[in-house]
Amino acid sequence: MEKLEKIVEECKEVVCDMNFQEAKQWKSEGKQRILVGYLPIYFPREMVWAANGLAVGIMGAGDYKQVIKGDAYYQSYICHLPRGIIDLALDGHFDGFDGFVFPSICDVIRNLSGIFQVEKIGHFSKYLDYPQNFKKEIGGEFYRKELDSILNKIFNINQVKTTKETLNNAIKLYNTNRRYLRLIYDIREKYPWRLSAYELYVIIRAGMVMPVDKHNQMLEIVVNEINKERGTPMDNIRVIIWGAFCEQMPLNLIKSIEMAGCYVIDDDFLIGSRWTTADIDESSEDPIGALVDAYLNHSTFSSSIYDVDNPKEKRLVQLAKQRKADGIIFASPSFCDPALLDTPICQKYCDKEGIKFISFQYSENVGQFKVIKEQVGAFSDSIKLWEETST
Amino acid sequence: MTKEVKKDKSMVLQKEMIAKQFHELTTAKEQGKKVVYTFVPGNLSELIHAFDMIPVYPEINALQSGMRKKSGGFIKDAEKIGYSEDICTYVKCDVGMLINGNIGPFGEKIPSPDLLLLSYTGCFTFMKWFENLERLYPGVPVAMIHTPYQEEGQITAEMVEYMVKQLKDDVIPKMEQVSGKKYDEEKLKTILSYARETQELINQIFETPKNIPSPIDAYFAGVYYIGPINTGFRGTPEAVEYYKLLLEEIKERIQLGLGPVTPEGEMTEEKFRLVVEGPPNWTSFREFWKLFYEMGAVIVASSYTKVGGLYDLGFRHRPEQPLESLAEYCMNCYTNFNLPQRITILKKYIQEYKADGFLVHSIKSCNSFSAGQLAMMRKLENDLGVPVGFIESDLVDPRYFSYSNIKNRLESFFQMLTQRKLVSQ
Incomplete structure (x- = not known):
């Protein structure tokens, strides 16, 4: 098997392992190591690494686990993600995890942090209240206290104090990680057939479970491999998938979209891994301040961020133009208020700017892809066949 | 259960007060009064009144539309322009009312906002709601105040400080600008x-x-x-x-x-x-x-x-x-x-x-x-x-x-x- 195929296979195993053995193995190999689970979308993992810990992305149970207990916690009109996570928690899949961070992206994730508190899962459950004020002396101060609070919670568990050096080193490693990811997306912009969206997805998601240095080594190989010719160019349209930042699509749905005639040249599936759009200062006298600055000034756009001063629809259309996309697929999880309330705003602007789009809803455990595949196929045909015929 | 319904004095008084307030709202523009759209939970109505402005609560418009059997139509109209069946129906009712001329539950036009005051407390969807309103009322200033959640079961001095800074830095200056009045602490x-x-x-x-x-x-x-x-x-x-x-x-x-x-x-x-x-x-x-x-x-x-x-x-x-x-x-x-x-x-x-x-x-x-x-x-x-x-x-x-x-x-x-x-x- 070729190097890249091996990496994809390994990553797929990591992604599908709902017992998080990769992370637990890492913890068992060193003293005072801890695991901190975090939910979508973004969390500054650097802090945990600097404190001798590993931040582990909890992106839901997907279609890997039949949810039974979780359904007793949530009404039918609440998205699927939290019920899968509760099921994982109650069935012991998070045994060995020390704490959990719930970023402030919606009311469901917020209240899930409360259920973890009530059920006493882990040593701590922290709702990380991201500032919606982006001024350094206002939102920045508040955010810094939020980050300090997480470091204190970790210290209370493993007694490891972060230093300027450990924090800067962690920032450096994650900068490398983000640089590789940016590079991969840029290569795929020109040569999308060299690495499928499905392959890219499992590679990125595995990086949310494994140590960053190991993932960086993998990414280096991936970059080298896709800098060479691989695969065969197809007569596909180029699309961006948007709205899928929290509850994830089943892997086979991503494959189905590709098989329906699309190159997915950008997406927000695991946007937390690419949240910071520029390198963070890795030699700062105040590394936590550098993380704060990165959040305030170099965050990507997302449904979870108040955007009146920097409208997301414009940034999305700009991305579509930059990536030379033929269209946008708005794919949102059912009952996801943040994504679904952004959709009309973005679609209206796409209309204005002449960007074609379709939209559909899914859940992480959806098992029937035929209807979506037909819809995407018709979208692809409408652009590839009819437009080329008419021009 | 007695069948004859006798209204208490307070009920009559409330009805009069609300009718008067609604009249004041619908004639706000003629009286030169400014209108502030904001939300009920954790509302800053005292601050709005301090600038002699009138608060309008979109959730209350929505619930009153619901009580008067108008919300169903508004919601369907919002769904026709792309709002999903899955999302908050208060938002859809409000958007539907707006695209139908912003005729309120009592049959009179509700004045457009002079200021959108997003004090989002306890509900993340409020933020998304106002992002939508901001686009539907282009050019209207938006003041935003982020209310920290009591995630550790307490209000800390830092949380208060964060909010006070936002009030001083953004909310009050925008209110001064919109109302044309200086902040009067007394x-x-x-x-x-x-x-x-x-x-x-x-x-x-x-x-x-x-x-x-x-x-x-x-x-x-x-x-x-x-x-x-x-x-x-x-x-x-x-x-x-x-x-x-x-x-x-x-x-x-x-x-x-x-x-x-x-x-x-x-x-x-x-x-x-x-x-x-x-x-x-x-x-x-x-x-x-x-x-x-x-x-x-x-x-x-x-x-x-x-x-x-x-x-x-x-x-x-x-x-x-x-x-x-x-x-x-x-x-x-x-x-x-x-x-x-x-x-x-x-x-x-x-x-x-x-x-x-x-x-x-x-x-x-x-x-x-x-x-x-x-x-x-x-x-x-x-x-x-x-x-x-x-x-x-x-x-x-x-x-x-x-x-x-x-x-x-x-x-x-x-x-x-x-x-x-x-x-x-």
């Missing part, structure tokens, strides 16, 4: 002192259902006769007078041993005392209420009536520190409390109000309330041994109110309560 202090009196009176009113029989229904009447003046008039002498009158009437009912007033008259026998979690349904409000009072069920305490402030936990405005006090108020509404805190509050209600049962009314549209309710219900049942019930519908989407389904579930719940009472006798 005026705000006066308004807050009236608000403090109002809060004290409201707290006393919500304590009265501890009597047996309860003189009021703390949920249905709570939203109908107690809540509106708190939202629309808090900080005015008129609100103080209103609540004094209401409290006097309730005290009289206690002395006479009378039960709550319902739309069909006085309730004569109190069979069940309930604590309810979650907002009510608005599209079939009367039918919904009737399902309770016909069975002799009185709601003695509810969480929903505390989204305007948890005064029973001790919060009162502090005029001497006006901005800090506003910040604390914003953080002190029910949906800004974490789940363990909410459970503690509900436990207190069940015990102190001697409730026979605990009922969740789960709302399809409202994740802020609904997500976690089943866990809370289980915890209360386990810890207190209290009988629990569960019904579900929606705020303003009539498609999600199933009368027979709710009736069946309530009948089963009341049968269970009856059995419990028989066993315990």
Whole structure:
């Protein structure tokens, strides 16, 4: 098997392992190591690494686990993600995890942090209240206290104090990680057939479970491999998938979209891994301040961020133009208020700017892809066949 | 149940006050008054009044549209332009009303906002709602204040400081700019002192259902006769007078041993005392209420009536520190409390109000309330041994109110309560 195929296979195993053995193995190999689970979308993992810990992305149970207990916690009109996570928690899949961070992206994730508190899962459950004020002396101060609070919670568990050096080193490693990811997306912009969206997805998601240095080594190989010719160019349209930042699509749905005639040249599936759009200062006298600055000034756009001063629809259309996309697929999880309330705003602007789009809803455990595949196929045909015929 | 419905003086007074306020709103532009759209939970109405501006609450427009059977059409119109069936129906009702000319529930045009004041407390969807309004009212200034969640079950000095900075840096300057008036702290202090009196009176009113029989229904009447003046008039002498009158009437009912007033008259026998979690349904409000009072069920305490402030936990405005006090108020509404805190509050209600049962009314549209309710219900049942019930519908989407389904579930719940009472006798 070729190097890249091996990496994809390994990553797929990591992604599908709902017992998080990769992370637990890492913890068992060193003293005072801890695991901190975090939910979508973004969390500054650097802090945990600097404190001798590993931040582990909890992106839901997907279609890997039949949810039974979780359904007793949530009404039918609440998205699927939290019920899968509760099921994982109650069935012991998070045994060995020390704490959990719930970023402030919606009311469901917020209240899930409360259920973890009530059920006493882990040593701590922290709702990380991201500032919606982006001024350094206002939102920045508040955010810094939020980050300090997480470091204190970790210290209370493993007694490891972060230093300027450990924090800067962690920032450096994650900068490398983000640089590789940016590079991969840029290569795929020109040569999308060299690495499928499905392959890219499992590679990125595995990086949310494994140590960053190991993932960086993998990414280096991936970059080298896709800098060479691989695969065969197809007569596909180029699309961006948007709205899928929290509850994830089943892997086979991503494959189905590709098989329906699309190159997915950008997406927000695991946007937390690419949240910071520029390198963070890795030699700062105040590394936590550098993380704060990165959040305030170099965050990507997302449904979870108040955007009146920097409208997301414009940034999305700009991305579509930059990536030379033929269209946008708005794919949102059912009952996801943040994504679904952004959709009309973005679609209206796409209309204005002449960007074609379709939209559909899914859940992480959806098992029937035929209807979506037909819809995407018709979208692809409408652009590839009819437009080329008419021009 | 007596069939002749006699309106109390306070009911008549409330109707007059709201009619006057609505007239003031619809003629705001002619009077040169500025209009501020904002939300009910953790609202900054005292600050808005300090600049002589008029607050408009989109949720209240939506719920009134629901009560007047107009929301269904508005929601469908919003869905036609791309709003998903899955999302908050308050938002869709508001958007639908706007694209239909912003004709309010009383048939008069609601003036467009001069300022969008996004004080989002306890509900993430509020932020998304105002992002949509900002696009629907292009050019209208937006002031945003981020209210930290009580994730560790407390309000820290840092949280207050963060909010006060936002008030000083963004909210007040924008209000000055829009109103053309300078921030007058003395005026705000006066308004807050009236608000403090109002809060004290409201707290006393919500304590009265501890009597047996309860003189009021703390949920249905709570939203109908107690809540509106708190939202629309808090900080005015008129609100103080209103609540004094209401409290006097309730005290009289206690002395006479009378039960709550319902739309069909006085309730004569109190069979069940309930604590309810979650907002009510608005599209079939009367039918919904009737399902309770016909069975002799009185709601003695509810969480929903505390989204305007948890005064029973001790919060009162502090005029001497006006901005800090506003910040604390914003953080002190029910949906800004974490789940363990909410459970503690509900436990207190069940015990102190001697409730026979605990009922969740789960709302399809409202994740802020609904997500976690089943866990809370289980915890209360386990810890207190209290009988629990569960019904579900929606705020303003009539498609999600199933009368027979709710009736069946309530009948089963009341049968269970009856059995419990028989066993315990």
